[in-house]
Amino acid sequence: MPLLTTSALTAGYGAAPVLREVSWSVAANERWAIIGRNGSGKSTLVKCLASLIAPILGEATIEGRPVAAYAPRERARLISYVPQATGRAIPYTVRDYVMLGRYAWQGLLALPTRDDHSAADKAMKLTDVAAFAERPLTTLSGGEAQRVFLAGAVAQQAKLMLLDEPTSFLDPHHDAMFYQVLERIHAEYEVTVIAVTHDVNAALNRYTHVLALREGSVFFAGNVGQFMAKTPGILEDIYSVKFRRFTSPDDGAVMFAPWMSCAGGLP
């Protein structure tokens, strides 16, 4: 049984749906990158899965039950979420913030148990933030803060982790570090990952599967190998811009870079 399925999921913010009849399924332990142009419905899809917005039609189910049918704490034990790195100021220390991720496992007064402490400690260690555990989040750099947000989701110990453009504002160093940490988390918890990204190369190198959305509909859903076989043509179809393909002489890794011919503008 797949961990997550969506059937004819249609959602949006006003009269016109952003997401149209998305039917898709994710098996446990897979790592999906969701790609597509701005406004293609990537974030809307993730927010539907996180129950932050309700679908207009269709539904998303996790472990066979619609996400909306779970009690909030039950759902939080299955699905965690790391929002877009928008530089939100959070007035807590790193340790306190990560401990907040334990909410779904705690009682009414949210008094941390020994389990909560060890989960938080482990999450901070895996994400390399333990060194500044006692510092307020407001004193961290964007890259450090993003790993702390990730640590909060790790402490939540959900089966599915949703990430909305987790590395969009990170420099190459923190970007690489973020993916290294994500790799470590995946190895440790076998967590299923769904991440929105604009970074095509990250999608093809850091994830196992790709979901491409175009104008709110599924344009491609499959593993990275299948996607790779259709490049670079499929990238042009998704983004309406030409891509060049490069192969690294060092290790044969394939990279894509968007470019425009001098003659024409945007197709």
Next chain:
Amino acid sequence: MKMRDVTVLIALSVAALAALVITPLMGMRMLSIGSIMADEQTRYIFTSIRVPRTIAAFLAGGGLALCGMVYQALFRNPLADPFTLGISSGASLGAALCIAGGIGGSLIGLSLVSVGAFAGALAAMALVYVFAQLKSGSSTSLLLAGVIVGMLCSSMLMFVYYISPLRYTFQIIRWTMGGVDGATMDAIAVMAPLFAGSLAVVVLLLPKLDQFVTGEDIATTRGVSVARSRNTLLIATSVMIAAVVAVCGPIAFVGIMAPHACRMMLRAPKHTMLAATSFLAGGTFLTLSDTVARSIAPPTEIPVGIITALCGGPFFLWILFRKSHQSYF
């Protein structure tokens, strides 16, 4: 828990205790323990005037500080205070209508002006809630509905000012400045269960406030029922603020100064610690302010709201110009 935070909590507890014990002896007339024991008139001043006043001032200050902290977290806005949603305008309008209508007397130990203020406060909050729900129920729609209801009440209040006889107009203005001078043991006894009940609800929801401050999206995905928690907090704080304002009038700035002062003393506190310290700091501050208000200009006293407002301005100037650029939300 952090050492510094514990130290701050202990220091504030000691200060609160000291203020509660010492200030009832202070005022236009200094009382001594001996004279309270010996002299019946002095004993009357102490037990029937000074003690209720001190209790009312402490609870009012603590309650306003606590509710201010709740609103700052709910709206992720450091400038929110207990009156942000227009509750003081509703209470003032209720009180003004009673005063202008010449309604005297009392009901179950509470003056009818207080009853009017209490009703006005809760009516205004009910309106805010209904308007916000009709729109989307989000915190933004709550804020907007609060501003709108506040303005509506204020404009009606101006109308009442204008058409009332001068002596009533003065009484209304005096009422809107806020003061603890009207507090009686009876009034405190009536409001105590409401205050205690809403205090208990707020305390139980403090862990949810910690989550709220990280953003509603994160709070939701952590397992918090955001809308339900927000509505419960809104009801509890409305009752608490209405109880305070009915007895003491809308005392300005306590609800915003005390939580900020505590945020500065503490190190990145969570809301349980912040709530405890804010309550103590707000209570102590208003108790001391009321002592100043009743001692500074004998033989009259000045409304305590003037003292708190006079402290509020410089306090924010100091925040504005202070070196650290710590951001709260």
